[in-house]
Amino acid sequence: MSLQDITTRISQAEQDAGREPGSVKLIAVSKVQPNERVADVLSQGHRCFGENKVQEAAGKWPDFKDSFDGVDLHLIGPLQSNKTRQAMELFDTIHSVDRPKLAKAIARIAQEIGRCPDLFIQVNTGEEPQKAGVMPGETDAFVAECRALDLPIKGLMCIPPADEEPSLHFALLAKIAKRNDLTGLSMGMSSDFERAIAVGATHVRVGSAIFGNRVPA
Numbered sequence: 001m002s003l004q005d006i007t008t009r010i011s012q013a014e015q016d017a018g019r020e021p022g023s024v025k026l027i028a029v030s031k032v033q034p035n036e037r038v039a040d041v042l043s044q045g046h047r048c049f050g051e052n053k054v055q056e057a058a059g060k061w062p063d064f065k066d067s068f069d070g071v072d073l074h075l076i077g078p079l080q081s082n083k084t085r086q087a088m089e090l091f092d093t094i095h096s097v098d099r100p101k102l103a104k105a106i107a108r109i110a111q112e113i114g115r116c117p118d119l120f121i122q123v124n125t126g127e128e129p130q131k132a133g134v135m136p137g138e139t140d141a142f143v144a145e146c147r148a149l150d151l152p153i154k155g156l157m158c159i160p161p162a163d164e165e166p167s168l169h170f171a172l173l174a175k176i177a178k179r180n181d182l183t184g185l186s187m188g189m190s191s192d193f194e195r196a197i198a199v200g201a202t203h204v205r206v207g208s209a210i211f212g213n214r215v216p217a
Contacts, residue, residue: 001209003028003044010204013197024197027074027186029207032214035060041210042068050095050205052077054087061090075117076157076186076205078132085109088117095120095157095186095203098132100145107149118154120186120203121146123176125169126161133158136176143180155184155202166192170199 010024027050030038038049038060047070051057057073065071075091078098084105087094097103097119110116121142124133134142139156146153156177160169170187177185188196190209197204208214 003041003046003210006206006210009194010197013194016194017198019197024201025203027076027203027205028210029076029189029205030211031056031077031207033207033211037211038064042071048072048074050074050076050207051091054079054083054090058086058090074203081105085113088113088115091117093118093120093154096122096132097146097151097153098122098124098134100142103142103146103149103151107151110151116152118152119146120155120157120184121153122157122159123173125158125172126164128161131159136172139176140180143182153182155182155186157186157203159189160187160192167195167199170196170201174200 007026010026011021014021014024025048027048028041028046029050031052042064061073073091074093074095075087076095079087079094079096079102081102088109094117106116121139122133123139124131124135127135143153156173158169158173160166173187174185185201186203188201188204190206193204193206
């Protein structure tokens, strides 16, 4: 499937949901993709990309940013505390803020470097023990804690359990966001982004449908 196919489907999903055209941002997930595939998507004019690991992103995106203007880079994978500074210097948005220790580190480093990426709080909507994210019942308190640190919290992010209907999790995330006056909803991937848009997604994360199957190093 091509980038054009995906953007067309997003536009149709926006229309079907009665959403404003262009209200959904497509994050092309370039993790574990060969540089030539990423360069091809960049050459088609797309500028918003997502990476899972700070180290991998640091190895390829500085060069791409030198070659292509306007790159908008999103960290969508878990962030280790010892990689916080590097992530904040490289990424425009971080989608995986999920614990007080990390929030405090981001706040401290933001003071030092004089800037902070936009932030999303990751919510573990399925309450899965192996998955990162704040539990739904603890999210309101964590949002308040992040706001008290003066962090730029733009919205919430979730990755639904693989074996459950994702729309239920998207609806839960939207409900939590609404009661916290957050407008950003980072939800929906290659297999379910249209359902996420129907529930209010503002950012969808699509990788394999654009780039093809991943190519591990």
